[in-house]
Amino acid sequence: MRTTSGRPAARLLTRLGLVTIAIGLAAACTSNAPADTGAPAADTTERAAGANDEPGETVVIGFSGPQADHGWLAAINSAALAEAEEYSDIELRVAEGTNDPSAQISHIETFINEGVDAIVLLPTDGAALTRIAIEAMEAGIPVVNVDREFSSEFAARTTILGDNYGMGISAGTHACSLIEENGMGDAVIAEIAGMDSLPLTQDRSQGFADALEACGQDVDHRVAAEFTVESGEATASNLLQAVPEIDIIWNHDDDQGVGVKAAFDNANRDEFLFIGGAGSANAMRWIREGEMEATVLYPPTQAADGIRLARLLAQGKGMSDLVQVEVPRRIVLDAPVVTAENVEQYLPLGFES
Incomplete structure (x- = not known):
């Protein structure tokens, strides 16, 4: 294909932004004295939420996604599994991927009956999975809706989407x-x-x-x-x-x-x-x-971000990089342009x- 890789300025990103939302930031320094370097003292203000990546109470998260018959969907699933492996306090239960809404409804029913602490769900069909997601929420299980939206605000605690x-x-x-x-x-x-x-x-x-x-x-x-x-x-x-x-x-x-x-x-x-x-x-x-x-x-990281958010919700934590301590109701990830300059x-x- 004809390219313009030789031209520096106009090929820069037209939309800048991070691919994913950073969830765990390091806790504020707890030292009462500044370092002997002449630099300003670290901010020791107590935060409402912090150190979110440190191990906490073990939580059980159920994950259900569609069949990985497309490269992007395969990446969604594998990224979610890899993210759960990063946390010693996550027990991940994974339903078999399917393109059949009835089968996926059955998977969520199983998660509800097992009493998991949270569910991350990329529905095969948002409308078809809305009722069972509401049932999970009514059972006290927070649902993180990924990519394909439900048809009711009552079906998910948090929704994370691409743009x-x-x-x-x-x-x-x-x-x-x-x-x-x-x-x-x-x-x-x-x-x-x-x-x-x-x-x-x-x-x-x-x-x-x-x-x-x-x-x-x-x-x-x-x-x-x-x-x-x-x-x-x-x-x-x-x-x-x-x-x-x-x-x-x-x-x-x-x-x-x-x-x-x-x-x-x-x-x-x-x-x-x-x-x-x-x-x-x-x-x-x-x-x-x-x-x-x-x-x-x-971003193929949406379900991985969903795993992180489900962990925070199940452990009763907020997001340490926000002043508002609760996990947001809705997160839309950015759609940056990848060019030769940043590939x-x-x-x-x-x-x-």
């Missing part, structure tokens, strides 16, 4: 900067979306359109795939056959991007700047190799497609 609309904003804002940088004027912009029936796809597209409108651009050609390699290749092939020249392409999902990239290579088309979405290791390697312009992160920073978070 789908923000992904579109980030991709569109970065596209605008590339258009200005390269003097494209009225650029020909194509969008390869995921499944159009999903709200997350609609949010990503809306954010992209809104960001482009801010710089006087719009999407000239929009097609939709199905978040799979095969659909990505077929959809991208049809797009390239229909449109002889394109300036920028944004593909919503780096898993389907494997097929999209194959279609580009098969058609021997590289006149455009290629932006991806989600943050796969493949995409980050392509960026490093100059075959892709950027990708927009959709090494984000590569460890890349998931294999």
Whole structure:
């Protein structure tokens, strides 16, 4: 793909932010005397919450997610398991991943009957899992809802989400900067979306359109795939056959991007700047190799963050990096742009497609 890796300033991140929310900060120093260095004394004010990473009372957390039939979902599950291993005071009970809402409901019923201390749930279908999540909450078990929202505020103590609309904003804002940088004027912009029936796809597209409108651009050609390699290749092939020249392409999902990239290579088309979405290791390697312009992160750490939050809730702790001592009701993670300038920073978070 044509890249602009030689241009330093305009390729910087268009949206800055951390991938995850830092949960445990070190406790304030308890010394009553300043160090003999001439530096100001450490803040010894007692905090309402602190030292959250130090072992506490052992808690049992139930985790249920969908079947890992997609690189991002596999990364969600593995990151959650790895995070639980970091804490000696977490006993994690993991339900078998499934795409069947009825099976997942059964898993949550088991967690309720076992009396776990908290549940982290990435539902196969938020609406379908709402009732059982409410039952868990009514049983006194805090539920941490991950990625796909329930249809009732009563179904979760805390919800942690990626920012789908923000992904579109980030991709569109970065596209605008590339258009200005390269003097494209009225650029020909194509969008390869995921499944159009999903709200997350609609949010990503809306954010992209809104960001482009801010710089006087719009999407000239929009097609939709199905978040799979095969659909990505077929959809991208049809797009390239229909449109002889394109300036920028944004593909919503780096898993389907494997097929999209194959279609580009098969058609021997590289006149455009290629932006991806989600943050796969493949995409980050392509960026490093100059075959892709950027990708927009959709953090695969959401369930891992959910494990941390569930631990705090079950132990009756707050967040030591907030003045408000309670765990927030809702956390939306950032959607930063990964480019050649910062790809090494984000590569460890890349998931294999």
